[in-house]
Amino acid sequence: MFRLIFLGAPGVGKGTQAAIFAKNNNLVHISTGAILREEIAKGSELGLELKPIVEKGELAPDGLLVRLVEKRIAEDDCANGYILDGFPRTLKQAIALDELFTAKNITLPQAVSFEISEENLLARLENRRNSGENRVDDTIEVQKNRLKVYKELTEPLIDYYKNKGALICVDGNADVEEVQKRLINVLS
Numbered sequence: 001m002f003r004l005i006f007l008g009a010p011g012v013g014k015g016t017q018a019a020i021f022a023k024n025n026n027l028v029h030i031s032t033g034a035i036l037r038e039e040i041a042k043g044s045e046l047g048l049e050l051k052p053i054v055e056k057g058e059l060a061p062d063g064l065l066v067r068l069v070e071k072r073i074a075e076d077d078c079a080n081g082y083i084l085d086g087f088p089r090t091l092k093q094a095i096a097l098d099e100l101f102t103a104k105n106i107t108l109p110q111a112v113s114f115e116i117s118e119e120n121l122l123a124r125l126e127n128r129r130n131s132g133e134n135r136v137d138d139t140i141e142v143q144k145n146r147l148k149v150y151k152e153l154t155e156p157l158i159d160y161y162k163n164k165g166a167l168i169c170v171d172g173n174a175d176v177e178e179v180q181k182r183l184i185n186v187l188s
């Protein structure tokens, strides 16, 4: 039974790794970015509120994300385990998640940090700009802002989980299959 948190800079490849690992291990892949993009695409009231935030590469409000994740992991399909991809992204979110687990009396999740060189990261982000995926938050300016936001607000979570003895690192400087092998290795 896995309850995992995937950490890493935008473009590091954690979403790709999460999708493969979740499928092969019957886990739910919970990508908060994908959930927010879905709301925006639906044009719901929430989506309209989120649109300008996500399009600028800023973070959506902590309280909203915490409620969203709390609700999602309480659904039946999550009983076998899940991967949180893109959450927590701030210290406040991480603390709220810990409180949630403590209140439910279940063991805290394991964090997996994907690490790649700056050079590879920039190359992957450039690829994504040209990939035809056409995400509004994948223009060069917004990618730059997302990296800045990541360094300021999310990177400190690596130390947070390290200090709890709940951090595993995976070297992401390899192709998709190789990184997946490394991930399986560290989790088994």
Ligand code: ADP
Pocket (backbone or CB within 6 Å): 009, 010, 011, 015, 031, 032, 033, 034, 036, 053, 054, 055, 057, 058, 059, 060, 061, 062, 065, 085, 086, 087, 088, 089, 090, 093, 137, 146
């Ligand atoms: P990537 O995988 O490329 O890093 P995501 O798809 O996870 O990007 O997220 C896209 C955007 O959705 C973020 O830039 C942010 O605006 C919003 N978002 C996703 N998760 C969170 C979160 N946990 N807290 C706040 N905002 C979030």
